[in-house]
Amino acid sequence: MRLSRTVVLVFLLLSLLVPAGLALAAPQPLDMKTDLNQDGIPDAFAEAVDEVARAKDKQAAIQALAARMPYQRETYALQKEAQALNRKLASARTSEEAERILARLRALRTQMEKDPVYSATLRALEKLYIQKGYLPQPASRTGIQAVNWSALQPGDVMMIRSGKLPWMSFVYAMWYTHTGNYHGSSLVYESNPDGVRLKPLSDWQQSGQYVGLARNNRKTASQVQGALAWAENRYGTDGRTPYNYWFPDKTTDSKLYCSQLTWKIHGYLGVDLDSNAWQYHLWLSLMWGPWVIPAVAYPAVAPDEVSYDSDLTIYSESWN
């Protein structure tokens, strides 16, 4: 009898103390309401992002910031579901199955938008990135033929943002949705879910698309062109290299996604175009949850990561 009374007492004590302890240990939710300078970016959020920028251990800082986001409980649940779905991509046996998983991921992303804090956070981060020059200015035509097409050389890296919601094109996109490699004679060498292919330059020149043109600043033009020829020989021109839906597996040679092909071409020359830029990692972890950094952002190479790489000089970035 006495024993059971003691057990009950201990249980009661624990049930009072443990949540209190957890509450003390849990990170303070970020104040996403106060915006004294009324720039559309909550003050605490702006400061927290600055802290990430200053932090030596950026990944830890990103994790800490993501843990403080006062998203709705449903949003966190959706991010967990996204994590599980992402794992399933690794074992997708057919492209149809992979496409179904990606469609579900897009649907989750749309659902998360219903959380006003979630959507406001991504809007605020976009504004902040534009302010700091990490992202381009909002869409506006800066002049006819503002993209410097005439500088394009074979082997140059081409990046494009198409569609107003980039994650609808590529679920892990922040800004750029696709990369290509200029082949010369108005042909662009790319990889998409149907394999490596050539497309006409005119597809890249349509109005309303944002295009970035970049050149490897570590190697000569002829070296890069040699690597392009190597890639075309290695990955074939007969559709033998399928699309790689498991984005984290960037090292495989048996299947390719668009930015992986670009990364491979330059990797052949010993140049690693995967910048692992913290700006992209922060964006991604606020969008999908911190799980995405070790699971996707580090092992994969996204078009956005290529665009931030210091081995590339972006010589033209503009709206068509």
Add this chain to the structure above:
Amino acid sequence: MTRHPRLPWLMGMALLWAGLSLFLAGCSAAATPGPAPAQPGYLLAGANSTEAFSSNQLALFDASRLNAPASTPLTPEATVKLPAARVRRLQRTADGRLWLGLSGDFNQDDERVLVYSAEGQLLKTLRPCTNPDAGIHPIGTRILIVCSEDGFHGRVVALDSQSYAPLGEVALSLPDAPALLVGSGADDTYLLVTAMTTGPDPQRSYAHLFVIEAATLELRTSLPLGPDTDVWTILPASGRFYLLNAASARASASPRPDLLVIDPGTWQVEARALPLASPLWGAIRGSVLYAYHHPGWNTTQPQAWRGLSRVDMATWQGESWPLPDGFNAGDLSVWNARPCLTFADAWAPPSEHGLYCLNDQGTLTLRVTLADASGIWLP
């Protein structure tokens, strides 16, 4: 006051019914459009990659309404929503069916050819090959579909136009160079297909021509068209083929090779200059060639000017009209001896998108509005 306990329920049901009726009316309007007019015209919106092709549609309008003087632009009588993919080709067979070739987007290829009735009802979805975006040609009882596939090589597939059964195919490739099929044209005997390829100078464009026997799909001949050639439109007329060379503004040859004329007797290529360089889209009515000129098309050396021209092919005399800089037309057709162009631009308000026709004063007038208009078929 008498309280009526069923009133809120009845009102709710009435509202639900009204809403449902409206919804169903909307659905049925899209699913079963009315009969096509005697002179139907079709406008296509199928190229807005900025909106991920979400605005794709096929619009039906009464082309005879273009005869009336232009006051306010017409709106189409009916529209049909199309799948979200680039739709580069629109063809109409003599029986009124419409054939659309799809080619995906940056993140996906496509294999679909959609066949619609004249009224806009989807009759059939075919999957003949990858990216059927380089031309669709009715020849007798057959349909020849030109597919760019992966751009390194392409394919022509023949189908029975009634049963849609495959009748044969021919692969098109070059020994040590890519062949991205982009243009084609056919008469009863031959199908001509042009490809973008490479040459010694990567700064220049190179086109290659494949000639195929329409009946047997045998490759009759294949010839390089040389540097500064890029052919997206091939027009058959009077037993000859006329290739519009969009890259001619960059050519230094004389005469400037705006038009490459091919005689099936000899397969010799004769270059001709037009009033303007770089014709991209065109049409031949009688002995008159109408062309839209775009020297910035598909090149790293863009120029902003655009133009329209009309040439009498009997005398090779012609005239031209300047268009606003950057006026990027998606297609050209002709109505009552007047060239009409589709226009859409991501930076222009959708109310300015649609079909523009040249008027008596030589200026373009918006005649039919359609957001993201990119293709046209006129009787």
